[in-house]
Amino acid sequence: MKLLFIGDIVGKSGRDIVSSTLSSIREEYDLVIANAENSAHGKGITLKIYQQLRSFGIDYMTMGNHTYSKQMINEHMSEMDRLIVPYNHEKRTTDNYYKIIGCKGISICLCNILGSAFMSESNMEPYPAFEKILEETEKEKIDFYMVDFHGEATSEKRLFLEYFKEKAKIVLGTHTHVQTADADMIGDCAFISDVGMCGAYHSIIGRGIEETIEAYIRKNPSTYTIAEGPAIFCAVGIEIDEMTKRPASIERIRIKPKEN
Numbered sequence: 001m002k003l004l005f006i007g008d009i010v011g012k013s014g015r016d017i018v019s020s021t022l023s024s025i026r027e028e029y030d031l032v033i034a035n036a037e038n039s040a041h042g043k044g045i046t047l048k049i050y051q052q053l054r055s056f057g058i059d060y061m062t063m064g065n066h067t068y069s070k071q072m073i074n075e076h077m078s079e080m081d082r083l084i085v086p087y088n089h090e091k092r093t094t095d096n097y098y099k100i101i102g103c104k105g106i107s108i109c110l111c112n113i114l115g116s117a118f119m120s121e122s123n124m125e126p127y128p129a130f131e132k133i134l135e136e137t138e139k140e141k142i143d144f145y146m147v148d149f150h151g152e153a154t155s156e157k158r159l160f161l162e163y164f165k166e167k168a169k170i171v172l173g174t175h176t177h178v179q180t181a182d183a184d185m186i187g188d189c190a191f192i193s194d195v196g197m198c199g200a201y202h203s204i205i206g207r208g209i210e211e212t213i214e215a216y217i218r219k220n221p222s223t224y225t226i227a228e229g230p231a232i233f234c235a236v237g238i239e240i241d242e243m244t245k246r247p248a249s250i251e252r253i254r255i256k257p258k259e260n
């Protein structure tokens, strides 16, 4: 069984590159999951964008610290039943923080958890947060847990994997928007510190360069602007052995725009 996990989709450039890339590779995968926390102009998601991402062939979406950046999310949460939000987000209003997904005879529990280092939106450390999910799902038939660990610190992500490796067989970092080179099988667990982003290549992690210079260096008030232009596509492909029901391999996918 082959699974594709797509890193943080940032704004229109990100959505466009995901649409065009999936149109050629979607059929290679049995299950496609994406982090959509930045899909609506860099912050949050809307119902319309959720539906658009679903139409590209994305089966499930995870979120992050920007989950509640668009007010309407709470109104439409019941219509976005394939959206999984971080368990330990201070503004969480829904119990959609895990989903048990059946695919090719394998039962995967997909969860979304915020890291605690430099993450002001987190109201609980990631370790007790995941323990809560384990407790809640202990009677369910689950082959393994897959965690989108949305955090800033690489060390925290690896620590999480090492501590929970009996249960969490796939731990994928998101949030930094920069793909790390450490994708690997750690025993029978597939891991990467950060999957990277899908968004404008010439940008500051997806945000407009000039506007970010104004805001952070010249200290001039500016409007949050998403960069436009050719985009990078970042994801990981994971092969799951249908006999052992365990991940067998993980590969990094990082497609830079041709014209750059």
Ligand SMILES: [Fe+2]
Residues within 6 Å of the ligand: 008, 037, 038, 064, 175, 176, 177
């Ligand atoms: Fe992000």
Ligand SMILES: [Fe+2]
Residues within 6 Å of the ligand: 037, 064, 065, 066, 150, 174, 175, 176
């Ligand atoms: Fe984030």
